[in-house]
Amino acid sequence: MIPVKKEGILLRKTALSFESEGVLNPAVIKDNGKIHLFYRAVAKNNLSSIGYCMLSDYKTIETRLSSPVIIPESEYEKQGVEDPRIVKIDHLFYLTYTSYDGINAVGALATSSDLKSWEKRGIIVPKIPYEKFKVLSEAEGLIPEKYKRYNEFQVSHTDSGPVFLWNKNLIFFPRKINGKFYFLYRIKPDIQIVSVENIEDLNAEFWDDYFFHFKNHIVLSPKYDHESSYIGGGCPPIETEYGWLMIYHGVHDTVNGYIYSACVALLDIKNPGKEISRLPYPLFKPEEEWELKGEVNNVCFPTGAIVENDKLYIYYGAADERIAVASLSISKLLKELMIYSV
Numbered sequence: 001m002i003p004v005k006k007e008g009i010l011l012r013k014t015a016l017s018f019e020s021e022g023v024l025n026p027a028v029i030k031d032n033g034k035i036h037l038f039y040r041a042v043a044k045n046n047l048s049s050i051g052y053c054m055l056s057d058y059k060t061i062e063t064r065l066s067s068p069v070i071i072p073e074s075e076y077e078k079q080g081v082e083d084p085r086i087v088k089i090d091h092l093f094y095l096t097y098t099s100y101d102g103i104n105a106v107g108a109l110a111t112s113s114d115l116k117s118w119e120k121r122g123i124i125v126p127k128i129p130y131e132k133f134k135v136l137s138e139a140e141g142l143i144p145e146k147y148k149r150y151n152e153f154q155v156s157h158t159d160s161g162p163v164f165l166w167n168k169n170l171i172f173f174p175r176k177i178n179g180k181f182y183f184l185y186r187i188k189p190d191i192q193i194v195s196v197e198n199i200e201d202l203n204a205e206f207w208d209d210y211f212f213h214f215k216n217h218i219v220l221s222p223k224y225d226h227e228s229s230y231i232g233g234g235c236p237p238i239e240t241e242y243g244w245l246m247i248y249h250g251v252h253d254t255v256n257g258y259i260y261s262a263c264v265a266l267l268d269i270k271n272p273g274k275e276i277s278r279l280p281y282p283l284f285k286p287e288e289e290w291e292l293k294g295e296v297n298n299v300c301f302p303t304g305a306i307v308e309n310d311k312l313y314i315y316y317g318a319a320d321e322r323i324a325v326a327s328l329s330i331s332k333l334l335k336e337l338m339i340y341s342v
C-alpha cells in the first residue's frame with residue numbers, strides 16, 4: 001500500500017448565494033508559479049457554476065473570488081456547469097465540464113489564453129439519443145449489453161424533451177499525441193477514449209463511425225471490488241517515464257450506499273488506449289468525517305492534481321460538499337504500479 005497523507009479540507013461552502021450549498025470537484029493547474037482552482041459551486045436548487053481561487057502553495061489560499069467565473073448561459077447548461085477539469089495544450093487552456101439542462105448531462109468545452117476570459121465551444125461529446133444507443137446496444141457485437149442496463153434510467157425523462165445518453169467526466173490529455181487531441185469521457189460503467197486531429201471534426205459522421213466501433217474505444221472497465229459498480233475519469237492524465245498516470249474514481253455499492261474511492265492506472269505513453277497497469281486497491285477512500293458525511297456520503301472524487309518534485313498533490317471533492325487535498329510520493333506510486341503491470 002502506498003502511504004497517502006490526507007492534508008485536510010482546502011475549501012468550504014460560504015454564505016455567498018452561488019456556493020451556499022457546496023463546493024466540490026475542482027479543476028487544478030499550475031501556471032507561472034501559481035496554482036489555479038476552478039471549482040464546482042452549488043447554489044440552491046442544485047444550480048452549479050464554476051468558482052475560482054488561487055493558491056500560493058499547495059494548500060494556502062491567496063485569492064478567492066466572490067462570484068463565479070463561468071455560469072450557465074445556454075439552454076444545454078441551464079441547470080448547471082459542473083465538475084470542471086483543465087489542461088494547457090500549447091498556449092491554450094482547455095477547461096471541460098459537464099453541462100446539465102435538468103435532463104441531459106453531457107461534456108462541454110471552454111478555452112482561454114489567460115485563465116480569465118473563456119470562450120465556450122459547446123458540447124463536444126456525442127449527443128446520441130438514448131433510444132438510438134439502445135438499438136446499437138441490442139445489435140450483436142456493437143456495444144456491450146451491460147451499457148443498456150446502466151443507462152436505462154434515462155427513459156423516465158422521455159416526456160420532458162429530447163433524452164440523450166449521459167456522457168460525463170470529459171478530460172483532455174495535456175498534450176497532443178501523434179498529432180492528435182486525446183480525451184477521456186465516461187458512459188457508464190466504463191471509461192472511453194477519443195482521438196481527433198481537430199476539435200471541429202467531432203461531428204455526427206465522426207460519432208456514427210465511433211459507435212460502430214465502440215468496443216475499441218473502451219480504455220478501462222471495472223475490475224476490482226472497490227470499483228465493481230462503475231468507474232469514471234478523475235484528474236487529467238500525468239505524463240511520466242512509465243506511461244500516462246491516470247487517477248480516476250471507482251464506485252462500489254454497499255448496504256450503506258455507494259462508496260467513491262480514488263483509483264490509479266497507467267496507460268501506454270504512445271497508445272493511451274492501452275492499459276499497462278492498475279492498482280488492485282484504492283489509492284485512498286472515504287475515512288475522515290468530512291469524506292463520510294456531506295451532501296452525498298462516502299465520496300472521495302479526484303478531479304485535479306499537480307506534481308512538485310516527488311510530491312503528487314491530488315485535489316478532490318469530499319462528500320460532494322467541500323474540497324480537500326491528499327499527497328503522496330509519485331515515485332513510490334509508479335514503483336508500486338510496476339508490480340501490477342498487466
